[in-house]
Amino acid sequence: MSEPSFRFIAEMVHSILSYLDPPNTMLQSEDMDLLTGMQLVNSACVCVENLRSEIKFVALLERCMEKRRRTINPAFDSYIVEERIAQEDPNDEMELRRLYFSCIDSVCGEIKERFGERNCAVMGALKALDPEDADFLDASKITPLLKLTNTSVVDTEYAVANQFLRARMDDTSPPDGGRWTMAKVLKYLHQPLETMPSVITALKHALTFGASTALCENSFSTLKNVFSDHRQSMLHKRKANLIMLAFEKDLTKKFRSEWRDTVLRRFHSVAHRRLPLY
Structure with missing residues (x-):
């Protein structure tokens, strides 16, 4: 742990994760919507870049290098040379440089792939279908x-549906109470919306x-190897063994x-400290 390379890696990881900690905390909040969370992640990605x-x-390299106080070697008192500089290996700094830039590129590339502009546009489309949204x-x-899904967008149908649904939702409440949601709009206003198939x-x-995204992620993602509470039941053999290992630990x-x-x-207080053999 005292090696400069170890301290450099630790400082580098800490500096990257410190920018990702606020989005991680906010995404776990119940009040955070997915679109705002993705925009927050993209802002953190810019800071990492x-x-x-x-x-x-x-x-960062100067903070992690050894800072030993140099003293003049008395053996060089009668010489012009005042001190001896040990030969430094340039490969160490070059390797740390390569590690530093490649790690940042990898983190930013992964974030952009998962929370890119295309995914933000899809999340914005889902938000625009919320009956309580301004758009x-x-x-x-x-x-x-x-x-x-290669579905055509008919602007006139959306304009008529917007005017009709807003007037209907302002005048009445859902029969089962609560607020208007997409599920309740399809359930109680499905008949008049049949004339606007693109909206339905x-x-x-x-x-x-x-639901389909979660199913695909659970089926094909590499995270399927992680046994979380939402992926497998406690009846799974490996998870049952984890309980026993936790007690033993x-x-x-x-x-x-x-x-x-x-x-x-x-053991010291026992008179005969001999192990019986059976």
């Missing part, structure tokens, strides 16, 4: 979602987009700390 400069690298049924914002298609896409930890003195004192 700003780390990709020679000035930032040199400043409800704005055809220009819903277009990215319908392009995924967009609402159905918005309702199934989240806790007992081992106690034997090494709080129980150690008690066990040694009890």
Whole structure:
């Protein structure tokens, strides 16, 4: 841990994760919508990209290098040479430089792939289908979602549906109470919307987009190897074994700390400290 390379990697990881910590905290909030969360992640990505400069690298490298106080060697008192400079390996700095820039490029590339402009446009389309949104049924914002299924956008249908639904939702409330949602619009106002098929298609896409995305992620993503509470039940053999390992880890930890003195004192107090052989 005292090696400069270890300290450099630790400082580099800490500087990158410090920019990603606010989006991580906000995305776990119940009040955070997905579109705002993605925009927050993109803002953090810009901050990480700003780390990709020679000035930032040199400043980080200087903080991690050994700072030993140099003294004049008395053996060189009668010589012109005042001190001896040890030969430094330029490959160490070159390797750290390569690691620094490649790590930042990898992190930014992964963030842009997952939270890129295209995904933000799709999230904006889902937001525009929320009955309580200011851009409800704005055809220009819903277009990215319908392009995924090659569905044509009819502007006149969205204009008529917007006027009709807003007037209907302002005058009445859902029969089951609460606020108007996409599911309730399709459930209680499906008949008049049948004359506007492109609007019904967009609402159905918005309702199934989240579930289908989660199913595909669970089926094909590399995260399927992670046994989380939402992926597998506790009846799974590996997860059942994790419980036993957790108890054994806790007992081992106690034997090494709080129980150690008690066990040694009890063993020392026994008169015959011989292990019986059976």
